[in-house]
Amino acid sequence: MSREKQKNIKPINFSELLTMAQNYKSLILDKKTDLYQTRSYFIEKFKNQISSGSKKLYWKNFNYNIFSEKNKINERNFEKNNIVSFEKSSDVSIVINDGVITSDKNLPNNIRITDFKEISDDDVCSYIKKTDKLNDPFVSVNNGSCDCGFVLDVKESKSPQIIHIKNISSKAGLYQNRQIYNISKNVKITFIESFEGCSEQFNNTISQWEVKENANVYKYSFGSRAGSHKNSQSVFSEFVEQHKNSTCNFYSFYFNEGGLGFSGKIRNNILFNLIGENITSNQWSVSLLRDECFVDNDVRTQHMSPNCSSSQVYKGIYNDRSKGRFDSCVYVAKDAQKSDTVQSNNNILLNDNASVNSNPQLEIFADDVKCAHGSTIGQIDRNALFYLRARGISEVLAKKLLLTAFVGDIVESINNSDILNLVSEEVEKQFHN
């Protein structure tokens, strides 16, 4: 894959990124505080990480020149008319406007959202130190300099709730965000995440989840955190710690067309840590890409205790010069007997210039486990296509039927009928020719 280098990538220039990070640090007046020390430590770490290592590392393939001032005027309003509304499918929405929480009025009593700027230095330190083990410059730079985002605390409620988190952002250049989710015992909650905005943004977000005992979380995420500009870039690091008897079902949908469509480049660094027994942890992902879009998934699932099940079901259909990647590793610790894991990655390439890289891996140290993994890369089934056409169905419609069916199992697995219908409608819009 990627035989030819993308022509539009200019030489890498991290200096802007570094200046920005250091400027932030200088805002902390008392140099003796733990926070200052911690921030400094991560910025040093970032400096070392970003400049060393092989050219193949994902962060060497981003375009950092959009940080320069002259590019920042290149903003365009997102066409509001095709934005999909989640009003019907959610109980309440939280609007985050350029990192500022602008609407949280009707939150139920059991849910509290706090601006990241307003939490104590000690809390900031403890959240950012949790990610110290990760060898990733974007995690380090976020740890060293991020100052916006939120902490969302969810306590048990009488009935399940659906929260829409609507992120709106028109900032060009670097935009760093920190989102902390503390999900208490027995909580049953669904999150919908959507992203609006169309500028040359480089988004570097970290989400940290703590899902406590017996909690049940669904998450449906649509598009790129960096918005829908074709030069937008998103690096998203998501860390999920699941405690015993908890369940997570996380869905990601990457569409290029329709009201939830995005454009640009996405890198996801996803880590699920299953630290108790009887955990269920499922990830589902659908990439329906065109143009030069790229969705690069790096996924790690760690089974640390017995009797847990996890799955990563990733599907992609790639048109034009779009690209996909599925790099997934399931780690099963020595004590994690009776682990049941599934890694599945199926892809269809619609164009000779589209490409996908699939690499499911296993690191197993327990002996009584069930670990399935598989990946496929193919084209539309010619025989199926002929079968449909032989019944009078046009080639275009036959392809649409087959492609829709290809991702149908993921769509059908959505257990909320409003969200399911909404996703089906959006999927329909992806295959118009």
Add this chain to the structure above:
Amino acid sequence: MLEIKNLQSSINEKNVLKGLNLNVNPGEIHAIMGPNGSGKSTLASVISGNEDHEVINGDIRFMGESILDYSPEDRARAGIFLSFQYPVEIPGVSVSNFIKTSVNEIRKSRGLPQIKANELLKAMREKLDLLSMKSEFLSRSLNDGFSGGEKKRNEIFQMSMLNPTLAILDETDSGLDIDALKIVANGVNKLKSSSNSFIIITHYQRLLNYIKPDFVHVLSDGEIVKTGGAELALLLEENGYDNIVD
């Protein structure tokens, strides 16, 4: 209705049909028999417009027009139906959605409005009944996990929904038990009229006990080498192809 003249075809550089001639008039039933690999399914595929096969010579005319340049969907819309020897499994597309799409695409090509949902459902239930099929079929994925017999019945179900002018049945009887065979034959006989025609590809004269052919052809090495009446099938069953093929 169907005139095939000197048809020659190839697939993956292998010549399969080698100058085949066949005439089918309205209301006629033609049976085609012949050894494995002689080109029976190829003939069916070429008539239906499968682009994997290349037509290198000859012509196929349907209702007075050459259809060689027609896409498979245009041939289907013109009234040609193929019951596949190996129906394709399509997970994620339900039988009912498939039939609805097919019916509406054909209607659209004829300038008709979309069929009403309840009308379609009624028609589907009726045909299912006729073929002793349960209505659960409708919500299942197309051919996905169907038994061999169920797949064949599903083909006949589609045929009766689409009401084609020319139906080609490629070994629809293979893998059917006696009861299913009667049911399938019944489906064919129900559709049969003075304006519809059938080409029935089979290895066994058994089916022909229930569907009486007007002509029986023997296809061998890409050509029709013998044509007779219904009695030819009986003869073949007794003596095999040896006496006819060379």
